[in-house]
Amino acid sequence: MREARPDEGSAMRLTDVARARRDGSLAVLEGFHALKHAVRFGGEILGAWTADPDALEALRGSMAPDVELSVEAVGEEELARVVPRAQVVAVARRPVRPHPDVLIAADDPAPLVLLEEPRHLGNLGAAIRVAAGADAGGVLTTGHQDPWHPDAIRGAAGLHFALPVYRINRLPKGPRPLLALDPDGERFDPRAVPPGAILAFGTERGGLSPALLERADARLALPMAPGVSSLNLATAVSATLFALRLLSD
Numbered sequence: 001m002r003e004a005r006p007d008e009g010s011a012m013r014l015t016d017v018a019r020a021r022r023d024g025s026l027a028v029l030e031g032f033h034a035l036k037h038a039v040r041f042g043g044e045i046l047g048a049w050t051a052d053p054d055a056l057e058a059l060r061g062s063m064a065p066d067v068e069l070s071v072e073a074v075g076e077e078e079l080a081r082v083v084p085r086a087q088v089v090a091v092a093r094r095p096v097r098p099h100p101d102v103l104i105a106a107d108d109p110a111p112l113v114l115l116e117e118p119r120h121l122g123n124l125g126a127a128i129r130v131a132a133g134a135d136a137g138g139v140l141t142t143g144h145q146d147p148w149h150p151d152a153i154r155g156a157a158g159l160h161f162a163l164p165v166y167r168i169n170r171l172p173k174g175p176r177p178l179l180a181l182d183p184d185g186e187r188f189d190p191r192a193v194p195p196g197a198i199l200a201f202g203t204e205r206g207g208l209s210p211a212l213l214e215r216a217d218a219r220l221a222l223p224m225a226p227g228v229s230s231l232n233l234a235t236a237v238s239a240t241l242f243a244l245r246l247l248s249d
């Protein structure tokens with residue numbers, strides 16, 4: 001059974017959550033699913049708080065009996081001051097992973113997802129969630145949004161702990177083929193996607209940058225019904241990854 005027990009030497013208090021939000025080595029987990037996945041995938045939980053331990057335990061028993069939670073009880077108002085919308089909040093250490101260049105250079109057949117300047121944290125989280133579900137090798141993002149922002153973690157249901165997730169400045173050159181998913185590209189055929197490809201998806205409004213399109217080895221479009229210009233970002237990631245995933249099973 002996986003266990004969420006605050007490490008004794010580094011136990012935190014609920015009032016430390018505000019500081020944890022600004023600490024790049026920590027992740028603030030809002031809600032049961034984020035905490036559940038962090039624990040299930042080996043995250044180190046530094047503190048967890050709820051105003052209703054019985055309800056949380058009922059949820060755990062019905063939805064995640066493999067996961068054991070050690071959560072401190074706090075007052076409802078005290079919790080609401082820190083997280084207005086969640087039944088539970090926790091702080092975990094972000095997993096220490098090899099440098100992203102190592103992942104990009106690795107000879108691994110699992111595709112990598114590159115999100116170029118995603119704007120919407122919910123979308124970003126949903127893309128990470130689907131990448132974890134489809135067993136992708138990792139998610140790379142560029143731009144100002146932090147993929148470890150609590151709203152993105154919530155959108156991903158905490159699946160950041162299941163696969164490498166990095167923000168990078170720019171994509172280094174490497175041996176992996178770079179495929180641009182672009183509504184104006186050639187028709188996407190999952191059978192033609194080489195192993196280990198980097199699948200690049202553009203920003204919500206403007207799509208992929210000219211620089212990335214220029215650099216890509218191919219520009220691929222998911223076929224759309226007449227009159228539909230494009231899919232939502234996370235939906236496009238989902239359609240692409242699961243088309244590949246269904247071929248591999």
Ligand SMILES: C[S@@+](CC[C@H](N)C(=O)[O-])C[C@H]1O[C@@H](n2cnc3c(N)ncnc32)[C@H](O)[C@@H]1O
Pocket residue numbers: 180181182183184200201202203204205206207208220221222223224229230231232233236237
């Ligand atoms: C909301 S779309 C951006 C729409 C933008 N107007 C464009 O033309 O790319 C966000 C991203 O999802 C991906 N996407 C959405 N629909 C797609 C499609 N039909 N084929 C390929 N990629 C798609 C692309 O990577 C796109 O940059």
